[in-house]
C-alpha cells in the first residue's frame with residue numbers, strides 16, 4: 633500500500649490523449665477535452681485527500697496555439713467555464729490556484745477571470761493547483777533571463793550574482809514553495825516532455841502511463857504514486 637510519509641510533495645501532470653479518447657468513441661474533439669476536465673477534477677480530489685502539496689498541470693502549451701482555430705476557441709472557453717464552475721469547490725477544498733504561462737495571448741476576459749480566481753484563492757492553504765496555460769518551459773526560462781538581464785542593466789545585480797537560486801526565483805513557478813516536481817506523470821503512452829517544465833524537472837521522477845487522460849482515474853493515479861514510492865532518488869549523488 634501507499635505510505636503517506638513518502639508521498640510526493642509536488643506532482644506534475646501532462647494530461648495527454650483527450651482527442652484520441654474522443655476519436656475512438658466517435659465523439660467530437662470537444663467531448664475529449666470535457667472528459668479531460670472530469671479526470672482533472674478527480675485527480676485534484678485525490679491530491680487533497682492524500683495531502684499532496686502542489687499539483688502542476690499542463691493545460692495548454694505555447695505550441696497548442698497552432699491547433700485548429702475551433703479547438704483553440706473551445707479550449708479557451710472550457711478554461712473559462714471550468715474556473716467559473718469550480719470556484720465553489722476550490723473554496724470548499726481550500727485549494728489555491730496559480731496560472732503560469734504567457735497570459736498576454738489570452739482574451740481580456742480570461743485574463744481577468746484568472747486574476748480574480750488567483751486573488752480569491754490566494755490565502756487558501758490546502759493543495760496548490762498550478763495550471764500552465766499558454767506555457768512552455770523554454771518560454772519560462774527566456775522570461776526569467778529577460779528579468780535577470782533587466783536587473784543587471786539597472787545595476788541591481790552583477791552578472792556573477794546569477795546562480796541557480798536566482799534563476800529558480802525568476803521562473804514562473806516562483807508562485808510555489810515547492811517549484812521542483814517530485815513526480816511527473818504523462819498519459820497516453822507518449823514518452824516526451826513536450827516543452828513542459830524544463831528547469832524544474834532536473835531531478836524529477838518520470839512516470840509514463842498508457843491510459844488516455846480521460847481514462848486516468850484513481851486506480852491509475854495510485855499506481856503512479858506506488859511506482860514513485862519504489863524509486864531510489866539519488867539526485868546524482870550516492871554512488872550505489
Ligand SMILES: CC(C)CCOP(=O)(O)OP(=O)(O)O
Pocket residue numbers: 647648649650651652653690691692693696707820
Ligand atoms: C490541450 C491538452 C490538455 C490536450 C491534451 O490532449 P490532446 O489534445 O493532445 O489529445 P491527443 O494527444 O489525443 O491529440
Ligand SMILES: [Mg+2]
Pocket residue numbers: 648649650
Ligand atoms: Mg496530445
